[in-house]
Amino acid sequence: MIETIKLTKRYGNLIAANEISLNLKEGDVFGFIGPNGSGKTTTMRMIATLLNPDYGECYVCGQSIYSKPQEIRRLVGYMPDFFGVYDDMTVMEYLEFFASAYRINGPARRKVCEDKLDLVDMAFKRDAMVSQLSRGQTQRVGLARTLLHDPQVLLLDEPASGLDPRARIEMRGLLRRLGSMQKTVIVSSHILPELADVCTRVGIIEKGVMLVDNYVDEVMRQARQAIMLEIKVMERPEPAAKLLEQMDEVSDVTMQGDTICVTLKSGVEDYSGLVPALLGQGYRLKQFREEEVNLETAFMRLTMGKQQ
Numbered sequence: 001m002i003e004t005i006k007l008t009k010r011y012g013n014l015i016a017a018n019e020i021s022l023n024l025k026e027g028d029v030f031g032f033i034g035p036n037g038s039g040k041t042t043t044m045r046m047i048a049t050l051l052n053p054d055y056g057e058c059y060v061c062g063q064s065i066y067s068k069p070q071e072i073r074r075l076v077g078y079m080p081d082f083f084g085v086y087d088d089m090t091v092m093e094y095l096e097f098f099a100s101a102y103r104i105n106g107p108a109r110r111k112v113c114e115d116k117l118d119l120v121d122m123a124f125k126r127d128a129m130v131s132q133l134s135r136g137q138t139q140r141v142g143l144a145r146t147l148l149h150d151p152q153v154l155l156l157d158e159p160a161s162g163l164d165p166r167a168r169i170e171m172r173g174l175l176r177r178l179g180s181m182q183k184t185v186i187v188s189s190h191i192l193p194e195l196a197d198v199c200t201r202v203g204i205i206e207k208g209v210m211l212v213d214n215y216v217d218e219v220m221r222q223a224r225q226a227i228m229l230e231i232k233v234m235e236r237p238e239p240a241a242k243l244l245e246q247m248d249e250v251s252d253v254t255m256q257g258d259t260i261c262v263t264l265k266s267g268v269e270d271y272s273g274l275v276p277a278l279l280g281q282g283y284r285l286k287q288f289r290e291e292e293v294n295l296e297t298a299f300m301r302l303t304m305g306k307q308q
């Protein structure tokens with residue numbers, strides 16, 4: 001559905017997107033994560049044919065951005081991070097205006113607009129003025145607008161930015177719905193947890209470079225290759241840490257306050273021998289637990305040392 005091959009954009013000496021290669025299929029919801037200025041918008045605008053790359057190729061549904069930009073625009077719904085709305089227009093008028101721009105005419109136009117408003121749970125505001133909507137409601141109407149021509153591919157640039165917690169949860173629900181409709185979605189954010197539970201794939205970009213790009217499950221599996229334990233003893237944590245350091249299963253031990261952080265050797269899953277070793281030396285355990293690997297800690301581990 002979306003294939004980019006070494007897609008590159010420079011602004012003078014700055015490489016805003018540096019050889020970005022992606023391969024996304026139907027139903028993939030790709031979380032594109034990176035701090036401000038890392039190259040997310042640049043990459044998405046190149047895929048949307050709104051910005052010419054300096055190098056590289058991109059195919060959307062098999063069509064090249066160079067030879068078939070018009071076809072691609074029909075296939076893609078692009079929602080920029082900020083977009084204007086018009087004064088003196090109701091929500092329905094606003095959508096109908098864009099629907100006519102997509103040449104959706106006749107009785108079908110009203111029906112399409114109503115369907116999309118329903119999809120984003122905004123039917124109750126159909127007669128409200130667009131300029132008087134809240135930020136979250138504006139984002140949802142913006143998404144309805146992006147969906148009008150039933151695009152196969154959606155490029156959503158920070159759709160949840162500026163939303164309150166409730167609106168963020170609702171936006172996540174919408175993203176899930178789009179994935180289940182077998183669309184291919186790229187959704188950007190600079191906050192990883194925001195996307196972790198709705199995406200099938202995640203990519204992390206920094207300074208124009210894609211550091212990690214994989215299926216969420218695979219990222220978790222890779223991060224799990226070395227189990228980390230958090231251990232607390234009632235007294236004498238330093239000698240306890242030294243004891244643990246000498247054990248066969250253990251690769252590394254560090255102290256965080258009074259917590260002993262133990263990294264096991266790659267592939268070691270059985271760490272049951274550590275408890276009797278500590279107890280046998282008279283240590284009383286206060287805590288012994290495996291560090292929970294959520295997507296955020298997984299990314300921190302996988303990208304550690306890769307930043308430029």
Ligand SMILES: Nc1ncnc2c1ncn2[C@@H]1O[C@H](COP(=O)(O)OP(=O)(O)OP(=O)(O)O)[C@@H](O)[C@H]1O
Binds near residue numbers: 041
């Ligand atoms: N037209 C332009 N001219 C010069 N530099 C630009 C231009 N557009 C973007 N840049 C630079 O390219 C880099 C990547 O910008 P981009 O907007 O792609 O980042 P982003 O990851 O989308 O950031 P944000 O999260 O803030 O939206 C930034 O350093 C930005 O300043």
